[in-house]
Amino acid sequence: MIAPTRATGGYRWYVLGLMTLVYAFNFIDRQIVTILAPFLKADLGLTDAQVGLLYGTAFALFYALFGLPLARLADGWHRVRTLALGLGFWSAMTLVSGTTGSFAQLALARMGVGIGEASATPSAFSLLQDYFPKAQRATALAIYSSGIYLGIGASLMIGGGIVAGWDAAFAGARAPMGLAGWQAAYLLIGAPGILLAILVATTVREPVRGAIDGHGQAGDPHPFRAAFTEMAAITPLFASLSLRRLGARGRGVMLNALLLAACLGGAVLLVALTDAALTPAKRAVVMTVGGAAVTTNMVQWGAIAIGVYATGSWVQSIRLRDPVTARLVIGTPSFMALAIGGGLLSFGSYGLSAFIFLYGKTYLGLAAGDGFTLGAIAAVAGGAGTALGGVIADAWRRRHPAGRLHVAMAAATLSGLFSLWQYTTPDIASFYVACFCATLSLTMWIGPVMASCQDQVLPRMRGTATALQFLATNLIGLGLGPYMIGLVSDATGDLRFAMLAALATIPLVVGLFWFAARRLPDAEASLSARAAAAAGEPVNRPRS
DSSP: OEESSOOOTHHHHHHHHHHHHHHHHHHHHHHTHHHHHHHHHHHHOOOHHHHHHHHTHHHHHHHHHHHHHHHHHHHHSOHHHHHHHHHHHHHHHHHHHTTOOSHHHHHHHHHHHHHHHTTHHHHHHHHHHHHSOHHHHHHHHHHHHTHHHHHHHHHHHHHHHHHHHHHHHTTTSOOGGGOOHHHHHHHHHHHHHHHHHHHHHHHOOEEOBTGGGTOOBOOOSSHHHHHHHHHHTTSTTHHHHHHHHTTOOHHHHHHHHHHHHHHHHHHHHHHHHHHHTSOGGGSOEEEEETTEEEEHHHHHHHHHHHHHHHHHHHHHHHHHHOHHHIIIIITOHHHHHHHHHHHHHHHHHHHHHHHHHHHHHHHSOOOGGGHHHHHHHHHHHHHHHHHHHHHHHHHHHTTOTTHHHHHHHHHHHHHHHHHHHHTTOOOHHHHHHHHHHHHHHHGGGHHHHHHHHHTTSOGGGHHHHHHHHHHHIIIIIIHHHHHHHHHHHHHHSOHHHHHHHGGGGHHHHHHHHHHHHHHHHHHHHTHHHHHHHHHSOOTTOOOO
16 A cells, blocks of 8 residues: 655654665575574585685575666665565575575575575665655664674574574484474574565555655656566566567677677686696586586586676666666766775675675684674674764765775775784684774765765765675675685685685785875866766756
């Protein structure tokens, strides 16, 4: 039912609290692999690269790609239903994870989690914009974003607690249905999400889009068609047809075909190189198709090839559908430097997060119950770092036009130094202190970089700009970081070396942020002129 009037008073805060809880569940379900990694390795015989693929690529590819059509669906359809269905689906896939008995089965379940979770933030962001007036939206979105760290912390606390309790309760005895502790963790974490989906569907009202700002708008009369069109634009085979419908000529279609060929060729080359770096025992076989073995490296690089091709096809589509956006987003060097730099910084942060508990267990003797401490550090330091980064960056911007990026450069540098201490100290207490400092400083880059990217585009382009940033974060950071650390660990037999090697991206990140900082003032000052030059569009003109 569409609410005809604005929600006021306590109800809007109830909706915000519920959205924040949903976002926390989003991160609980995606991050739970961190605390379960040692037990998955022991029970399923996984390699470190396979752990990285489960944590990263199996989730990231589907989360990133389905985020585009599901965002269009949320823009045109019933947002509450979109969110509730997505939440129910990813929670069901988390439940399914608890019934799996092989790497392939668990990877398929993780793909399902990624698809479902892609519906959450577009729907929730849009809903909250229509529940809170402009003067309160920054507060509302900040509270909503705290769900990230609540979820990350809870996944370590709750997941570790369930495994420790389950193993203690059934030590030396057969557990119910023969479930291992990691399976029980998936089941007990997934079930509440189903109930939460029902609560969202039955208690959250769908507000009229834009009514709170005085210009209510109906949704898309054909929302599913729009979503499928967006999906076709990034799907192999269908992408070329989509480009033709948008008016692409022979050269554009040929370029798309060459992109597909290059991605497939690159995947074959990377499979050969990474297989050569591993011993036969580490070239784990995922499944057999027609008598041919499918290895973990084939799955990884095939997925990345699809992701790169989909991104390139989407860029081609944007150039045809909205050349002004393409000019101001993709054609702005400082914007692209920030997007790539954020992805590379996420390469290290996601990669280290995937293996932090496995490292602690291997080198420092941590037990499952110690996940509570790691979770508390993630929740407190992550939340505080994000908030501090925003406040300090805004204050520094008043002193210098690129001040936000100066804060981002300092945050990246400090996080690298603290991480170096964290993964070289032999002392558990020092490990925890360094972990807190590294997490606090690392998360300070998020607000400054996101805000700097938004300042370089027109208001109507903010969604596309955010989508491009998320693509870089998910494909470079989540899609490559965990897997590459696992791969290096398998190849060298040294997890510590693999984790320290991930810090090598930080100088490149700082260089990209510095490049962007040098060009940011001019990019902001010339925004109106560049928009007008691209298609005669003034800054305040709404999209037709």
